[in-house]
Amino acid sequence: MEHISAAEAIELAAGESVLLDVREQWEWDQGHAPSARLLPMSRLEELASELPEDATLLVVCHSGQRSLQVTDALERAGYHAINVDGGMLAWQAAGGEIVTDGSQPPAV
Incomplete structure (x- = not known):
């Protein structure tokens, strides 16, 4: 299973990659x-x-625990999925932007 740091994920999410948040609403x-x-x-x-x-x-x-399970499931289903180590805690610690605007999530 492929893993990346939150800092790497921040860079990739600014490009073509899709950032999937697997937490609850x-x-x-x-x-x-x-x-x-x-x-x-x-x-x-x-x-x-x-x-x-x-x-x-x-x-x-x-x-980072749930994302491990989801990454594994997505890989087994044929997707190119990469786990973000440390989750949103690491994302925020690495300087990733967090919004709390109450916006509805975009469609998957």
């Missing part, structure tokens, strides 16, 4: 990366078919 509401798309781990089976098949998927959660 209430966690998203407390703060998320502005470019992230919400795909709660609890809805992975239901929503995975809506993911772009040709994109690099950067998978992030709160601290």
